Amino acid sequence: ETLDKGLEKSKESFFGKLSKAxxxxxxxxxxxxxxxxxxxxxxxxxxxxxxxxxxxxEKRVAKDKYVGTDELxxxxxxxxxxxxxxxxxxxxxxFTIPENKxxxxxxVVGVNGVGKTTTIGKLAAQFKKQGLKVxxxxxxxxxxxxIDQLQVWADRTDVPxxxxxxxxxxxxxxxxxxxxxxxxxxxxxxxxxxxxxxxKVNLMNELTKIKRVMQKVVADAxxxxxxxxxxxxxxxxFEQAKQFTLATEVTSLAVTKLDGTAKGGVVIGISDQFxxxxxxxxxxxxxxxxxxxNKHEFVDSFFK
Ligand code: GDP
Numbered sequence: 001e002t003l004d005k006g007l008e009k010s011k012e013s014f015f016g017k018l019s020k021a022x023x024x025x026x027x028x029x030x031x032x033x034x035x036x037x038x039x040x041x042x043x044x045x046x047x048x049x050x051x052x053x054x055x056x057x058e059k060r061v062a063k064d065k066y067v068g069t070d071e072l073x074x075x076x077x078x079x080x081x082x083x084x085x086x087x088x089x090x091x092x093x094x095f096t097i098p099e100n101k102x103x104x105x106x107x108v109v110g111v112n113g114v115g116k117t118t119t120i121g122k123l124a125a126q127f128k129k130q131g132l133k134v135x136x137x138x139x140x141x142x143x144x145x146x147i148d149q150l151q152v153w154a155d156r157t158d159v160p161x162x163x164x165x166x167x168x169x170x171x172x173x174x175x176x177x178x179x180x181x182x183x184x185x186x187x188x189x190x191x192x193x194x195x196x197x198x199x200k201v202n203l204m205n206e207l208t209k210i211k212r213v214m215q216k217v218v219a220d221a222x223x224x225x226x227x228x229x230x231x232x233x234x235x236x237x238f239e240q241a242k243q244f245t246l247a248t249e250v251t252s253l254a255v256t257k258l259d260g261t262a263k264g265g266v267v268i269g270i271s272d273q274f275x276x277x278x279x280x281x282x283x284x285x286x287x288x289x290x291x292x293x294n295k296h297e298f299v300d301s302f303f304k
Contacts, residue, residue, distance in 0.1 A: 028061045028072060036076075043265030044234040049272045053079050077299050083272040084295040094130055094292060097188065098223070103135070103181040104188045105214060105221035107174075109207065109248065110228035111240055112195040115256035115282055117146065119228050120190050121153030122282070122290035128157055132187040137177030138163040139170040139210060142194040150192055156287070160184070170194060170206060171213040178217035191222070197243050204247040211248075224251050226279065231255040231266050238266070241274050250274075256282030259289070267298065 021035035033054055040050040056079045061067055067075075097104045106123075110116045120136065127134045136154050140146035144166040154161035162177040174191050181189045193210065197203060214221040227250045229237040237255070244250055253274075255267050258281050271278050278293045 025069075027065055028057070028067050032072075033058065040265060044269065045265035046235075046238060046269030046273060049083065049269040052272070053083070056082075080268055081295055081299045083268060084278070084298070095127065097132070101220070101223050103178070103186045103218065104223050105178065105191065105218055106188065106224045106226055107191045107193060107207075107210065107214075107222035108226045108228060109193050109244055109250070110195055111197055112143070112146075114195070114228050114230040114233075114240075115254075116140075116192065116195060116228045117149045117153060118285065119226075119254050119256060119280065119282060119290060120150065120192055121157060122287055123190060123280070124153060124157045124159045125287045126290065127188050128159060133184065134159045134188045134190065135177060135181040135184065135186045136161040137174055137189060137191040139173040139177070140192045140194040141166055141168050141170050141173060142196060146192065146194070171209045174210045175213045175217060178214055178221065182217060197240065200243060200247060203243075207248040225249060226252050226254055227276070228254045228256060229266075229270065231258045231264065231281070232260055234266055238270060238273070241270050241276075245274055245276070250276055252277055252279040254278070254280040254282065254290075255293075259283040267293075 021032055021039060025032050036057070037050055037054050040053060041047060045053070053076070057075055060075050060079075061072070108116055108120055124134050124136060134157075136150060136159055138147045138150045138161060140150070141164065147163050147166060151161060151163065160180070162173060162180050164173050164176070170193060177189055177191060180186075191210070191214075193207065211222060225248060227241065227244050229240055231237065241250075241253075253270065253276050255270070255278055258264050258267070267278055267281065270276075281291050281293050281298075283289050283291060
């Protein structure tokens with residue numbers, strides 16, 4: 001229900017246009033396919049993934065053969081779902097800590113402004129609600145505002161935070177956070193990192209160092225590197241995914257701001273192009289506006 005509401009704009013543009021593309025058509029001809037292609041590209045699915053989808057539809061639907069709107073929708077839905085990778089939280093509605101991974105270390109990366117801090121705050125709230133003990137680490141030491149904003153979320157969710165002065169070594173903050181988490185017998189650690197992309201070598205070095213230093217405390221940390229992308233930025237989100245996957249091993253994605261965009265297709269394109277599972281989607285600014293991504297629900301929400 002909330003997903004439908006959150007994705008209202010994406011749904012309107014995507015399904016609305018899709019219906020128009022097939023309205024009054026009794027078969028899938030070049031016209032229909034061209035229209036479909038346009039709609040997918042306009043929804044920010046991306047050209048490569050769009051062509052893949054069109055190609056698959058063409059293979060499934062014999063050209064110029066009668067196929068009703070329902071049938072075309074079903075095929076399209078199938079093909080899109082097939083492109084979205086399953087996450088390790090699959091159909092579950094909440095996160096469970098894998099065995100022998102306590103504290104579970106989640107390192108969060110992404111460019112400033114994409115909703116990184118908000119996502120961390122929402123996650124902290126969700127984990128806490130599940131009864132998990134959470135610790136936040138303010139390893140984005142580059143901006144004072146980043147530390148302060150994370151503090152606001154720590155206060156709001158009543159979760160402990162480990163922080164140092166602005167400008168201190170991010171790896172040192174991460175180290176302290178993990179130490180503190182182990183001492184407190186915490187279940188989950190969420191580490192915020194700086195979101196500067198302008199110097200790729202620095203970014204890579206910084207993230208590598210944070211990882212290395214964290215491993216002095218928790219040998220297999222981080223268990224998850226979550227890249228946060230702003231779903232309303234289309235091609236920028238693709239570019240950021242490209243840069244971050246070059247800089248570090250990204251293991252999952254959170255796509256934010258899908259409530260304010262008609263371009264939810266970016267989730268499909270990015271998931272397909274980078275083969276990284278989307279774990280969470282942000283559908284609002286509120287503390288509860290983060291959802292565990294379920295590909296079937298997501299695709300269904302477009303075709304209701
Ligand atoms: P950061 O710089 O990446 O840490 O970004 P912030 O977490 O500070 O978020 C930037 C802005 O985006 C804030 O105004 C947030 O309230 C807003 N924001 C974050 N996630 C979402 C979302 O899912 N939907 C909407 N509408 N706004 C969001």
